[in-house]
Structure formats: C-alpha cells, structure tokens
Amino acid sequence: MPGMVRLSFLLKLLFSLALSLVSSTTDTGEDQFVYSGFSRSILDLDGAATITPDGVLELTNHTVHIKAHAFYPSPWLLRKSPGEMVQSFSVSFVFGMVPIYSDKCTDGMTFLISPTKDFSGAQASQYLGLLNKTIDGQKSNHIFAVELDSSQNTEFGDIDDNHIGIDIYSLTSTKSNTAGFYDDRNNGIFKNLSLVSHKEMQLWVDYNGDTTQINVTLAPLRLIKPSRPLLSTTYNLSTVLEDQSYIGFSASTGPINSLYCVLGWSLGVNRPAPLIDIAKLPKLPHVGPKSRSKLLEIILPIATAIFIFLVGTTVILFVRRRMKYAEINEDLEVEFGPHRFSYKDLFHATDGFKNKNLLGLGGFGKVYRGLLSASKLEVAVKRVSHESQQGMKEFVAEIVSIGRLQHRNLVQLLGYCRRKGELLLVYEYMSNGSLDKYLHCEEDKPTLNWAQRFQIIKGVASGLFYLHERWEKVVLHRDIKASNVLLDSEMNGRLGDFGLARLYDHGTDPQTTHVVGTMGYLAPELARTGKATTQTDVYAFGIFILEVTCGQRPINNHADDSSQILIDWVVEHWHKGLLTYTLDRRLQCNDNSDEVNLALNLALLCAHPFCNARPSMRQVIQYLNSEIPLPELIPTNISYTVLGLMQNEGFDQYASLPSTVGSSGMTSSLSSGR
Template structure:
C-alpha cells in the first residue's frame, strides 16, 4: 500500500513538473485551447489573428498552472517566445497582442481594438479581473493613453498600461538603444521574467538570432500577490481594429521557478511570405526553359501592352514622394478597386469631387476613393505632407484616411469605407429610415469626442473646417465618425493660427472668418453648433426656399428660443419618441456653440462634458446682439454668394491652400445649399 502511494506521488510530481515547464519549437500537434481568430497552420505557425477586422483571438495552455505557494507567495516564472506581426499596411497597425495570465480561458466577452481582447467597457479597471498582461501594441490609442504606436507595456486589470516604453533593445556592443518596428513583419524574440522573491519584473526584446540583451527593455517592481490567483492560465491574446494585422507565434517556452529553456531557433516554422517567395521563384524557374523560344514574341507583345497600360494608368511621381511611399496607392489599384470608377460604385458628388466605393484587389479591403481635380503644382508637396500626417490620426470616431494617389490633373484620397453612408441621407431624404432620438444623441456624442481629439488629443491641433451632417459617416453599428479632412489645417499646440482663405460651407462659417480669415478651434465649434441643430431639427443649415425668418437654421432656432418655443423646432419625424431633457440640451447647446462671439463659445472638451452631464449647460442670455449680428453675417453671405463661389473656384488652383473637401452627398454642392 505504501509503495502504491509513493508511486502515485511520484507520478503526480512528474505531471506537475511537465506542465510547469514546456518548450514548443513550432506548434504542430500541440494541444492548446484556441478561440476567435486563433489557429495553427499546417506549417506549425500559431496564428492569433487573420485578415478580419474588429475581431480578436486567444490561445491558452489547456490546463492552469499553480502560481502560488501554500503560504500565498507568488512563484517566480519566466517565458520566451518568437513572434512576428505582418500588417495590412506597412505603417498602420491593427492594435496588438499580449502575453497574459488569466484566471479563465474564456475571454469571449472582451472587446477587440484597443481593448486587446482582454477587457470590455464595463469591466476595464476592475480589480476582480485578476488579469496580468504584457502588451506589444501597434496602435496609438487615445483611450488607452498610449505613448506611441510601437510600444511594450505592462497591463494590470486594464488596457491602460501601468508602465510602457517604445519597442527596442539596448545593444550590448555599444550601449545604445536601438528601435524595433513591431510592424516590420520580421521575427523578434521576447523574454518575460518575474522574480517572486524580489518582486522584480523584466521584459526584454531583440531581433531574432540576436543574443538576449543584458539590459531589459522594461523593468518594474510589482507585487503580484493580490493580482495573481493560486492557479492561472498562461497564453496570448490579440486583437485588430479598422485595419488588420497577422499576429504569429513561431515558438514558445515557459518555466516555473527557474531559467526558461532556450528555443531551437533553427527548427522554428517559416513565415508565410517567405514560403510564398520560394514557391514563386521555383515556379518561374520551371517555366523559363520551356518558354524561352517564345521570348521574343512575348517581349514585343508585352511592350505593346505595357505602352497602352502605362498611358491608361499613368501617374505623377516625383523624388520627394519617396518619403510618402508607404502611404501612396497606385492608380491601377484604385482603378481596379472601383471597377474603372463606374457610376454604379458612385457614393456621392460633393463640391470638390466624386466619391466611389471600391474593394482593393489584393487585400479585399473596402475603401472610399475621392477624386479631386486640380491643375496647379503649387502647394502639392505641402498638401501631400498634410494628408500623410492626417493619416496618422487614430480615433474610433474619425474616418481613417488611408493614403493618396496623384495623377495629372487630379488627386485621389483613399478613406476607410463606411457601409451606412453619411448622416445627412438619414436626416434629409425621405427614402431613408428615420433615425430615432437615442441614435441621434449617440451620434452627436461620437462626433463631439472625435472633434475634441482633433483639437486637443493629437500631436498637432487639427482644424476640420467643414463639420456638417454630410461629412459625418456611419459605420456598420451606426456609430458616427467625422470624415472628409480635405479642408483640414494643422498647426502646433500653442502656436497662433495663420491667416487663410475662407473655405467651407455656407451656414457653418463662423462670423469672425469674414473679418480675420483665421481658422481656430472656435470656428470649428461654431460649425459643430450648426451641426447639432441639423440633427435635432432634421433640416439643413440654410434653406433659401423657406420664409426669410426660417432660411437660416441658427437664426430660426434662436428666434423660437426667445419666444419660449424652442421645442417647436425639433424634427417632426421624431414624433413623441424622444427624451425632452436631451432634446432641450442639444438645441440650447447648438445655440451656445454658434454664438457670434468666439470667446463666448465653449471648447470641445466642455461640450463633451456638457453632453455627458458632467457639467451643466451655462445659461443662454437672450441678448439682442446675438440675433442681430448673426443676421448681418447671413445677409453678407447671401449678398456675396456668387463672389464666394468665384473665390473658391480660384482656390481650386491650390496656391498654397489645400481645398479638397466638401460633401459626399449627391445633392450637396458644398458651396450652394440644396444645390441651388
């Protein structure tokens, strides 16, 4: 009997030691728990994500490991793994992945994007999560307070890192810090170590085949006793956002209470693109000899085809554009994506160009392509530089600008495609379903957050200059996203705005622009105020076919407010299905934002606080000056509408000004309301 007990104790110890110490040089035949996008390829690669968007994948060891002693002390552990991130676009990450310790393998209730597949909006920051992770993040998310779009961070029960640092390593040779681009598509090796006695946590990173650097990339003293439970699952989580990335693991080794076993780097499976390259070269070699005698015929025929094709798909490319190569699409790509820019793919016609829906041939990504005419070479370099800068904006309430293409006589801007089109189609056209009040109020808050990010949350101040319902697009979940940055201007925080030509849409132009010609965040707030009234009242900012007092939306709402009848201006299509307090707030906030005096308008941070009820709406005083000054500005706009049209037509020749924006609505000419 004693021998049997001794025998089972030995077997139990062997089982525990085996589960606490494992090395996978590739993942063929490995028993792991997978969910979401995660899977194992035929070559033995562990693939956490694929070409899907706004999704996530998880992989965990099938059994939990013991991380505490009977005295409740956290045990030491160490791990190393080789990973590679292959993005859809070279400079655009799809969020990131984490090494994670979790009390459960079931993280299906988590969210993708910046939540990294670990948390969601309700449980983020909750101590009961008991989740400890190291993130390898390729997305600069304002919500996550990320330091940049290429960093490593320590996450405890929250997607907001306790500590983070740019990805890289310190060279043992010269002691200098070397940056590592997580989106390079190249394999890298990471080491993660925790000393349970000293409570010292280290993360180290290096290129593959480079010895482990002596100096850790990220070090921190952390007491994990209240975070880690007795038993925890060990694994990885990855997520993607508007653009996708493939997150691969090539090998993984783990050890409790000791130095982690080294991986056999030479036996790790290759990445897919390497295999494709080898197969392609072999295919070319096998075809070359049999087809050699047809070479002359093919060369002649090819020259003819290339000549025709070159003329059809000709582009303008200059040396200075090499700096923006990763942000440039070929015209051939966009031509095929839109099937030759056929009318059946036309999404809308604005004041400055046509917008087409397209599907990129290689990646099958849906995009919106805006064709903007221009003839001048002046200012093009500055314009492209600004477009590339705007492409770095990252916010869930902004439409992602993916890149550009340049041809003789026109520019093409490529945006993330929004399947539900623009908001004005739902507000002003009878063939669209009526948006209920809850959805309208949510869209208003979405746009407010996006505009606050433009004004305060990025490296530079971005003035949109064309905020209106037709430039607010709706994603698949009907969330509002501010788009069309063709008129946007950038300047550094703290710098004074420069004088510029007056561009935009009548009914949304702040009065001070007629005097000073300086766009500011306050002039954007004025336009946002008119946008609020568009949404609440279900009508355009200017409607010249109505009676004079009703032609200008801001004045009409203001007049009704003075008479105590502001609620009479609501959209009749709402019926009685609305929250009176919220409607009252939006209408009065719209007037508050569209005050003729810039100093009286709130900032977008104040606007978001008011919309969320964090601060009360200031009292709006019925001063006569508001009404009279607004009327004078509108009268100026009416009397000089033809002059403004002429000015903007001249500005289409650039002249140092970037004038490539406007509506994507079929019935909105941007300059002339209602197409009149």
C-alpha cells in the same frame, strides 16, 4: 475476464499513443511547459484565433476590427498557497507580425495573465481585445500584460507605432520602449527592430518574486537572449494577480488587415522558461501578391524579326499602360511611401471608377467604393481636383499626419495617391454610409430614433475633442456637417473627410487665411478674418447638432419664411419658449425631453455669433455627459445672423453686451434691448 484485460490493454495503448502525439510538440510538468510549434496542441481559442495545419497559432486572420484569444487550457497556481507572494516565473515566445497590406499593421497583440478566459466584453482595435473603455484602468480586472503595439494611440499615451509596453490593469503602459534589443555582440549597442518586418522574433518576460522585478527582453530569432532587457521595472504582482490565473495571448485588428502569429511558447515557474526548439518551429505565413513572373527574362529570341516584333509590341503596350496609370511621384514624397497607394491598385479596386461603385458626390469630388485585391480591404476612395504645386510637400505631410489619427469616432484616413491635377484620398469604408442620407435624402433609409441621434452627437463631439486637444497637434476639421459623418456597422457616428483639415502645434495660432467649408456651417467671423480656429469648428458642430435634432438642413432654399435659416428659426422658437417644437417631426420626445432640451440649448451656445461665448469641445463633452450644468442663455430680440453681421461690420458694442456667467465660468449669453 480475458476480454476485460484486452480492453484495459487497448485503453492504455490508446492513452500512450495520444500522449506521445501531444508530447511531440509539448513538454509539460507541474512547473513548466514548452510548445515548439502548435500541431496537435490543445489550447482554448476564441474569436479569430486558429491553429494552422503546420502548427502556427494565428491570432487574427484577414479581417478588420476583430479580436482573438488563445489560452493554456488549465489555470496556473502562481502562489504556493493562498495569501502568499506570487512566485517567480519566466515566459518565452516566438512571434511574427505580418502586414496584409503595405508595411503597416493595426493594432497589436499582448501576452497576458488573467483570472478569467472570458473576454467577450473586450473591445477590438485600440483595446487589443483585452479591455474596454469602462474597465480600462480598474484594479478589479487583475490583468497583467505585455503589449506588442504596432499602432500609436495617444489616448493611452503610446510613444510610437512600434513599441513594447508593460500593462498593469490598463492599456496605458506602466513602462514602454521602442521595439529593439541591446546587442551583446556590439558592446551592448541598442538596435531597433520593426515589429511588422515579416520576421520572427523572440520575447522573454521574467518576474522575480523576491525582488518584484519585471524584465522584458526582445531579440531576433536565433539570437541568444541579450543580457540587458529592453524594459525593466519593479511592481509587486502579488497585488495584481489572483491565486489562480490563466496565461495566454490576445490580439485585435483595426481598420487595416493584420496577421499576428505565435510560433512557439514556453513557461517556467521558479525556473527559467524551457528552451524552444527553433528547428521544430513552423514557418511564418507569407501573404500578399505573388512574385512577378521572370518568364520574359529567360526567353531567347528565335529569330530577329520575331524579336523586333515582340519588343516593339511590348514597348507600345508598356507606354499605353504607363499613360493609363500615370502618377505624379516626386522625390519629396519618398519618405511618405508606406502611406501612398498606387493608382493602378485604386483603379482596379473601384473597377475603373465606374458609376456602380459611386457612393456620393460632393462639392470637392466623387467618392467610390473599392476592394483592394491584395488585402481584400474595403475602402472609400475620394477623387479631389488639385492643380496647385505650391506647398505640395507640406500638403502631403499633413495627409500622412492625419493618417496617424486613431479614434473610434473618426474615419481612418489610410493614405493617398497623386496624379496630374488630381488627388485621391483613401479612407476606411463605412458600411452604413453618411448620416446625411438618413436625415434628408433617401426614403428607404429607416428614421433614426432619438437615442441613436444623441449617441451620434456625443460620438462626433468625442472625435472633435480628440482633434482639438488630445492629439499631438491641433487638427482643424473645417468641414463638419452631416454628410461628412459616416455610420459604421453599429450605427456609431464617425467624423470623416479630412480633405480640408489643417494642423498646427498646440499653443500656436493657425495661419490659414483661405475660407473653406460649406455654407450654413461657416462661423460669422470667417467673413471678416478668413481665419479658421477651433471655435469655428465648434460653430459648425453647433449647426450640426441642430441638423441632427431638427432633421432640417442649415439653409432651406425652398422655404419662404423664417425657417429658411435653421439657426434663426430655432432662435425664434427659443424666444417664444417653444424650443422643443423644433424637434424633427418624425420623433417623439416624451421620454427624452431633457436630452432634447440639452441638445438644442447646447447647439445655440456652440453656434453663438460671438466666438468668445462658445464653449471648448472639452466643455461640450462635460455638458453632454451632464458632468457640469449648461449655462443659461438669455434671449435676445436680434437674430443670430444679424448679430454676426453687426459684429463683422464693427459694431463692437454688441460684442460686450451684459451677460450672465454659467457654472463653467464662461461668458455665454446675451441680454435683450440693446
């Protein structure tokens, strides 16, 4: 018995010791908890989430395209009993966003309440590790979240790349506002805050169960909670949240490394959130290059001769270094600073642009693989000749605007660098290279099956639809082809190389009159008008579909028959009722004949010689998803190439041939015999 008493005493002592260790960071109760730092705290973590030795909850690390979650381990009963209204609750947390590279983070983090801790099906990047394309907006997910979004995504109606939003069921915010606070010290004047300022901030989320009012308040750390919230709306969360819910955080990164941290956290049910002890909070991690040495500023010359020698040597080395890394940097580019890379960084990232890092060579420049030393971010750097100084500000402004494009089927343009006679464009690196190499060039590349090819076609169509209609401006790509479609780690097709792209406002006409692009993909009307439009992009996309489906280049200079021009060769088989015979011989279409027929007929419609007969990219998406039937094309005895030439020569009668109208209401076919 004495042994049992001693054992019982030891167990109680160990339990008390463990409890004291936990309570040094956390005070818990039936209706509250508070973490002033997370050392020795027990949270449920997944993905990239981790707790550092000094107590910082790091939701992400130095990796791109990842997601993470951190939850209080036990569920909370937000209703006193099943069927009753959700009780009032108050949440407070201290957070910080630390950009690994430059002053930009993608994509953001959320505070969330969810019926489950399993987010294995959630997507990273634009979905913040919270939802995915399929379940976004569905009431069955029972999600309530407050997003801290550092990347603008027009698919979700984001107002800017620095905002707070209330999300219910969906990442399209019920209400949102630019990050900031109403300063009680200055008569309630609104002051902006940058989420990615390397500084700690505190956020409060308050829900009143009686009035169903939701308030979200933001402020710098150490500032008393402002009396006026940043966001306020009414929504009955009893219709959203389930009886038992988990409370925590989610975060994700896009193409740029970003560090999202939580330093302290508290919650109160039917009472204010307990105060977080700021004095106990850990420090926000510091990342990036170390400060430059001040050694030269404190060394005094020992002798005049040595001093002159050192200064002279330093000046010579400095001049040589400046010449080696010289850039053109004009005052007009100051406003684009965050999007500009230094030539020195790009030079070292590519190991001096050596051939071992050469990814490809095109008509507009060479592309090199690089690794940025500060951020460990893999990039693709394209070197383009650019001698003209006219319209440089507008040109750089367009590059910066294109850098704001966010879509899963577009290669992210991260920024640029400019030297004399040379422009360097920096893109997100795609691990599987260009589609062109899988279709034509490299024998060691595995043959893409039809399912992969069809998915790539749909992906590129989705990206092009976003460029034409879903972004704030109309973006003309002007160089759609297989070599400009890159494949990510999951073999998804991403449209890249925006070096020729041009932007204009919705509802206006583009002013471009200079023909650019690649032979074989140029719409026939470009020879007459020189004017690129969304329909010239659609034409190139049609040729792209044929290239992917048939496994042949648009122009085969080695052929001595009708197969020299791919579009005419396909039309010839179409006349004979043998359209599927044009499928790449490496493929079998037994199980996919309907999709192959759809792709080939859609390609002929998109590459129609008459621009007014081509569909919009919105209609293309509907055809590919079988939402509407494809209009029937009536064969003509004249090749597409000849029809295009005749139209350019002014044979207007061929532009008004009798035709049938498909279910979309668009004139889309030609009759024969005229």
